[in-house]
Structures are given as structure tokens and as C-alpha cells.
Amino acid sequence: xxxxxxxxxxxxxxxxxxxxxxxxxxxxxxxxxxxxxxxxxxxxxxxxxxxxxxxxxxxxxxxxxxxxxxxxxxxxxxxxxxxxxxxxxxxxxxxxxxxxxxxxxxxxxxxxxxxxxxxxxxxxxxxxxxxxxxxxxxxxxxxxxxxxxxxxxxxxxxxxxxxxxxxxxxxxxxxxxxxxxxxxxxxxxxxxxxxxxxxxxxxxxxxxxxxxxxxxxxxxxxxxxxxxxxxxxxxxxxxxxxxxxxxxxxxxxxxxxxxxxxxxxxxxxxxxxxxxx
Ligand SMILES: [Zn+2]
Numbered sequence: 001x002x003x004x005x006x007x008x009x010x011x012x013x014x015x016x017x018x019x020x021x022x023x024x025x026x027x028x029x030x031x032x033x034x035x036x037x038x039x040x041x042x043x044x045x046x047x048x049x050x051x052x053x054x055x056x057x058x059x060x061x062x063x064x065x066x067x068x069x070x071x072x073x074x075x076x077x078x079x080x081x082x083x084x085x086x087x088x089x090x091x092x093x094x095x096x097x098x099x100x101x102x103x104x105x106x107x108x109x110x111x112x113x114x115x116x117x118x119x120x121x122x123x124x125x126x127x128x129x130x131x132x133x134x135x136x137x138x139x140x141x142x143x144x145x146x147x148x149x150x151x152x153x154x155x156x157x158x159x160x161x162x163x164x165x166x167x168x169x170x171x172x173x174x175x176x177x178x179x180x181x182x183x184x185x186x187x188x189x190x191x192x193x194x195x196x197x198x199x200x201x202x203x204x205x206x207x208x209x210x211x212x213x214x215x216x217x218x219x220x221x222x223x224x225x226x227x228x229x230x231x232x233x234x235x236x237x238x239x240x241x242x243x244x245x246x247x248x249x250x251x252x253x254x255x256x257x258x259x260x261x262x263x264x265x266x267x268x269x270x271x272x273x274x275x276x277x
Contacts, residue, residue, distance in 0.1 A: 007093045011120075015089025016056035018124050019082035026081070026131045029140050044072030056082040085127050092116070092123050095261060111161040118154035119260070122147070122207050126253045129200065133249035139196030147203045148175075155210045167210050174209020174216045175202045181220075197248050204256045211260060214267025219259020226258075227251035 021035075028035050040049045047069040053059045060079040067074060096119050098104060098112035125147055129139050151171075159168045179202035186193040208216040227248055234246070 004094065004097060007097055008090045011089040011093030012086045014120075015086035015123075016082050018089065019085030019127070020054065020056045020078075022085060022124060022128045022131075023078050023081050025128045025143070026135065029128070029142055030132055030136045030138060042067040042070060042072065042074075045070035056086070081127065081131070085124070088123050088127065089120060091261075092119050095119070107161045111158040111164075114154050114158035114161070118151060118158070119207070121150055121154070122203075123257075126257065130250045130253050133196075133247040137194070137247045139194070139200050139249050141196075141199065144196065144199045144203060148206065151203065151206045151210075155207070159210075170213065170216070171206050171210035174205035174207075176205070178202060178205030178208075178216075178220055193248060197252060200249060200252055204252060208256060208259050208263070212264055212267065214265075214270075215259040215263030217259075218263035218266050219256040221255070222258040223248070223252045223255030226254055 024040060025035050038048075040054065041047060042049060044067055047067070050068075053063065053068055057079045060074060060076075063074070065074050065076060066072065093116065096112065096116035098109045098116070104112070125143055129143055132143075133139055155171060156168060159165060179198060182193065182198040182201035186195060186198050204219065205216065208219040227246075230251070231246060
């Protein structure tokens, strides 16, 4: 238990810092700006934000949501993104927690750790991509494409440590099938899907497939379930026309994470119903 607590606290603290960085990514990447320079500045008065005013969540609270120099309001979205990423990282850390240094063989411990890092990375880009897609209806290639390499290397190394090659085969099948499915949807119904969704589908298929058939199936299905229910609700409430522009990326991401967390249980229940398991 102390081990679990330590991982949760470390994961949460790390998540807050990453969340702070994601605010920069979400703002700058769609504009083609560098995420490392120049340093963050107040959009109002352009004064550089000092390190002590850049502590996740706490600085915003201490400054009561206003710039120290010009007192222009700072959006509550920044601390919210930081806090959300912190909580997200805690939950992912608990889900992928290696059970302990002593209780596991070193290879298994290392494999769990690699999987944890891979899924923390997926969590971080999920926050960034979800927000960017909501903001500007795009899923920037600069974020999506490297995820193929990161996923393949980390999850590949994890499988190599345990010799679980079927996980890698599933990852390849997940990547190919989900990518192909979205490519067909994009080709035949371009109004409903952007090509960014197709590239993201391959990434999600890779990660979900590596985890298992349950996460892959539940993750893929949930995206359409949530996206569909939400669209129908909006149309019913007459908030949008039938051609309303809701990006699909956020639903793909939410669906994928539902697959990560409840996919194995739902899959097991489904196989039990069929009498297979
Ligand atoms: Zn200012």
C-alpha cells in the first residue's frame, strides 16, 4: 500500500507538471509555434511569467486568476487542465501499477513500468489532442504521428521483456483494423470524419490492441456510442443542425480510455454470456 500511495503521489505531481506543459502545447502547436521558446508570457501585457507564478494550480489560486503585472484575468481553463491531467495520471498509474519491486520478477516489473510510461504518454497526448480538436477541429500530425513510434518502442520493449509476442501481434492487428475502418469511413463519408481521425485511430488501435481484445473492442465501440448519443441529444435539443460541427476526436479518445479501464471486464462478461469463458 505505501508503494501504491507513493506511485499515486508521484504520478499526480508529475501529471500536474505535464498538464502545465500541455497548456502550452494546446495553445502553440496548432499555430505552428515552438513549445520550448519563447518562455510563457501573459497574453495581455506580454510580461514573461516567472517560475514562481508558473506552479501548477497553486499559482493561479495565489494570484486569484489574475496576471501579476497587468491584473488581466487568466482563464480558469489553465488550472483545470493541470488538475485534470494530475488526476488522470494518478488513475493511469494505479491501473498500470507494477505490484512491487520485491514481489515481481525484474523482467515483469520492467515490463509493467514500460507499459505505465507508454500509457501516461497516451494520457498526455489525449488531453492535448482532445482540447485542440475542440478548439480548432484539428488533430495535429506533429502530435499524432510520433505516438506510433513511442507506442511501438515502449510497448514493443515491454513485450520483449516478458516474451508476450501475442500482445504485439494484437497491437499490429488493432492498429491496422481501426486505421482501416476509419480510413473507409473517411473515404465514404468525408463530412463526418477528418483525416486526422484516421491517423489517430491507428494510434489508439495500437495501444488498445496491445492491452487486449476487450480494450480494443470496447474502446472502438464506445467512441461511436458516446459520439452518437451526444449528437442525437444535441440535435434533439436543437442546439445544432444535422451537419453540426462536433469534432469526433474527443469521442475517440474518451472511448479509448473507457476501453483501457473497463474493456477487460466488459469483454470477460461478454464471453461469459456466450459461454466461451
Ligand atoms: Zn499581464
